[in-house]
Amino acid sequence: MEYERFEQVPSRGAQLKERTQQYALLMRLDRPIGILLLLWPTLWALWIAAEGMPRIGVLLVFVLGVVLMRSAGCVINDYADRAIDPHVSRTRERPIASGRVEPNEALKLFAALCVAAFMLVLFMNSLTIMLSFVGVALAAIYPFTKRHTYLPQVFLGAAFGWAVPMAFAAQLGEVPQAAWLIFIATVLWATAYDTIYAMVDRDDDIKIGVKSTAILFGELDRVIIGVIQALLLLTLLVVGVQLKLGGFFYLGLLVATGLAVQQQRLIKNRDRDLCFKAFLDNNWFGMAIFVGLLLEYGI
Numbered sequence: 001m002e003y004e005r006f007e008q009v010p011s012r013g014a015q016l017k018e019r020t021q022q023y024a025l026l027m028r029l030d031r032p033i034g035i036l037l038l039l040w041p042t043l044w045a046l047w048i049a050a051e052g053m054p055r056i057g058v059l060l061v062f063v064l065g066v067v068l069m070r071s072a073g074c075v076i077n078d079y080a081d082r083a084i085d086p087h088v089s090r091t092r093e094r095p096i097a098s099g100r101v102e103p104n105e106a107l108k109l110f111a112a113l114c115v116a117a118f119m120l121v122l123f124m125n126s127l128t129i130m131l132s133f134v135g136v137a138l139a140a141i142y143p144f145t146k147r148h149t150y151l152p153q154v155f156l157g158a159a160f161g162w163a164v165p166m167a168f169a170a171q172l173g174e175v176p177q178a179a180w181l182i183f184i185a186t187v188l189w190a191t192a193y194d195t196i197y198a199m200v201d202r203d204d205d206i207k208i209g210v211k212s213t214a215i216l217f218g219e220l221d222r223v224i225i226g227v228i229q230a231l232l233l234l235t236l237l238v239v240g241v242q243l244k245l246g247g248f249f250y251l252g253l254l255v256a257t258g259l260a261v262q263q264q265r266l267i268k269n270r271d272r273d274l275c276f277k278a279f280l281d282n283n284w285f286g287m288a289i290f291v292g293l294l295l296e297y298g299i
Helices: 012-026 033-049 056-080 103-121 126-145 152-161 163-172 177-200 202-208 213-242 247-266 272-280 282-298
Strands: none
Touching: 012 056, 012 103, 033 056, 033 152, 033 163, 033 177, 033 282, 056 103, 056 126, 056 163, 103 126, 126 152, 126 163, 152 163, 152 177, 152 213, 163 177, 177 202, 177 213, 177 272, 177 282, 202 213, 213 247, 247 272, 247 282, 272 282
């Protein structure tokens, strides 16, 4: 007896699982370093604004918001780089670059993530809601800056740092001077660590015409990163003095200073793997500052 042969078609469940996996990769949920680098300054701001006792609702909204907006930023970044990523060894297997996710799908996912984040913000006060529009604009603009300016790392810092005034607004209903100092510190920090990250792709970026601070700084990259790190630490020191913080905060700042020195050692010879390790080590930098604040307000 002959049997008619049918092409095996994946079940709806299998198709849904596969799309979910691709969207998770597109949002970089498998690489949480970006979430952590956005989370730490947000927590700095919340702990300072609330003097160590942030409201649970505000804390939950901002932690979830960090995950959603970082994911949205990754999606729109890959959409913006869809013609570039296939030519870069580190990025050619990303979902859009490899053709596993269509550009229109990515735009819909970006919109859905932004809407979800905005729904969370609606639980906050009106000032926080108004500030959130600037945050979305910065997240959407950042990926396109690398085509028109050598300072995309500064725009990334502004996008990441905008969570700081929002956190103060949510907790206090206003944005005091200390919030803007922490915002400046976050911009400086992101500029430093993302320049280190850009050093990994500098050769590929030069070939395909993508701009970055790593290219702009050239042979002075390590020196300028060191200057930025010094300004970052000085800004945080000013925050501590202005808010009359005590020894635990300065201990955290001292640990962070040691980590910044270690990053300079790692990038000394501009080795790609060591530059990437230096970038990853910024998670510990952010954690050191937060632990200092946690102990300062908790003990």
